[in-house]
Structures are given as C-alpha cells and as structure tokens.
Amino acid sequence: MTNRSGGRNRNKRGEGGKLRDELIAAASRLLETADGQESLSLRAVARAAGISPQSLYLHFADRRALLTAVYEVRFAELANELAATSATDPPTRLREICHAYCEYGLRNPGHYRVLFGTAGTPGWEPTDAQLPGLPVFRSLVEAVNDCGGVDRSDDSSDDSSDDPSDDPTATAICIWAAMHGLITLRQDRPSFPWPPLPHLLDTLVTAHLGTTP
Known part of the structure; x- marks a missing residue:
C-alpha cells in the first residue's frame, strides 16, 4: 500500500x-x-x-527463495481447487479433478502461466519431496490409480504386464499433458470451434482408462 x-x-x-x-x-x-x-x-x-x-x-x-514462495502459493491455490472435488466414484472423481484443473487454468491464465509458462524453481530435481507442485501431481496420480488402470476386458493377450498403460504415473503424465494442451490452445486459438470442455475431458479420461462417463 x-x-x-x-x-x-x-x-x-x-x-x-x-x-x-x-x-x-x-x-x-x-x-x-x-x-x-x-x-x-x-x-x-x-x-x-x-x-x-x-x-x-x-x-x-x-x-x-522468492520464486519458490511464489510457486508454493500458486500451487497451493490449484491444490485447493482439486481437493474441493466431492465425487466418491473413482472415474467421476478423476473427471472432476481434470475439470477443476482446466477451469483453474482458463479462469486464471496469469497464475497458470506462472506455474507452467516459466521454468520453475531452478536446480530442483523432479523427485524432490519439497517440489511445490508435487501434491497437485500426486492427486492426479492417485485419482488415476483409484480407477484401477485401463479396462482390459476386451484384451485377449495373456501377458500385459509390460504395457506402459498399466503405470498410473505414466497415465497421469499423459492426462496432465493433454489438459495443459487444452488450456493453452483454448487461450491461444479462441477462434477454433472448441467442443464443450466437459465433453473433451470425458473423451480424454475414457481414452486413457477405457471407462465410460
């Protein structure tokens, strides 16, 4: 002041x-x-x-130290948005988390740019337990894991243990990357005839988990 x-x-x-x-x-x-x-x-x-x-x-x-504090505050805001989801059914909860994530990015483009449009705090390893954005990513991994992985009811193969889609972390990374693309592209290309966001996120989750809305 x-x-x-x-x-x-x-x-x-x-x-x-x-x-x-x-x-x-x-x-x-x-x-x-x-x-x-x-x-x-x-x-x-x-x-x-x-x-x-x-x-x-x-x-x-x-x-x-200042940058770290900025990322901690902004990521805490995003984490609170994701934690506010209330669904108990795992696929529905995953969809709600994805929707909350994208809504935050579209509603707060400046804050989202701070989190993902800058390089992040320098010198930190992705495995660092103190990484400011780690709780946000973990919530996505946990939501994917709760869904039980990919639906393999139609898979006739006997051995799918080496399939990378069985890895909830890899699946969460793919979903995160797709959501980031939706946020940035919707902002950068507003003239494109975008379908409603919930429809796109339903399509995204279904494609990765084999679940139905």
Whole structure:
C-alpha cells in the first residue's frame, strides 16, 4: 500500500508477514507478463511493492527463495481447487479433478502461466519431496490409480504386464499433458470451434482408462 506521496506506508509492528505476502503477489504479477523467470529481478519486485531492495532481503535471501514462495502459493491455490472435488466414484472423481484443473487454468491464465509458462524453481530435481507442485501431481496420480488402470476386458493377450498403460504415473503424465494442451490452445486459438470442455475431458479420461462417463 502506498501513501499520497507515492511511498509505501509502513506496516504496523508484527505485520511483517503482510509485507511478505505483498512481495509474493508483486513477483507473481511480474511473472505473469515477464519473458520467463530469468527476467525477474529482485529490484523490480521491490519497486512494484513500494519498498527498498534492502527491505526485501529481510524476507527472502535471494531470488530463488522468492520464486519458490511464489510457486508454493500458486500451487497451493490449484491444490485447493482439486481437493474441493466431492465425487466418491473413482472415474467421476478423476473427471472432476481434470475439470477443476482446466477451469483453474482458463479462469486464471496469469497464475497458470506462472506455474507452467516459466521454468520453475531452478536446480530442483523432479523427485524432490519439497517440489511445490508435487501434491497437485500426486492427486492426479492417485485419482488415476483409484480407477484401477485401463479396462482390459476386451484384451485377449495373456501377458500385459509390460504395457506402459498399466503405470498410473505414466497415465497421469499423459492426462496432465493433454489438459495443459487444452488450456493453452483454448487461450491461444479462441477462434477454433472448441467442443464443450466437459465433453473433451470425458473423451480424454475414457481414452486413457477405457471407462465410460
């Protein structure tokens, strides 16, 4: 918050957490329009929040720490959207999770770009237990796993143990990639005659799991 002279009003004692939240919000806004995370500078974030760069270092040791906080907040929002699904039937729950994911991306294009249009926090391994987006991906894997894999009632082969479609993680990755494509293409090509999103997601889930709506 700025005062009439253009400077930022001081937070009251004990409101340091409020400034931290403001810095995360400022960094997120800049990332929504920046050309990748590498173009984000701490000086620009401090300027957007109306504070001195020195004050920013009281809350974040470096740019990576700030970026990590941004991803944690945005991914927590997305995780909450997915957790709000209420269906108990596994295929229906998977469809609801997919719908909630796509609706979040289409409703919050800036936030979605921060999560998946930038490179992510540098130096992190995909297997890192602290990766901010891991709970979101795990919820998708769990939903796929609860569906029991692909329907093989019409499969006459005796040995399908090596079929990659038996792997819920691989299936979840394919579904995630397809949802990401739907979100970005619907945003980038709005003139295309897109079928309703629920129909596309039903088609997507059915194609990967062999289930019916």
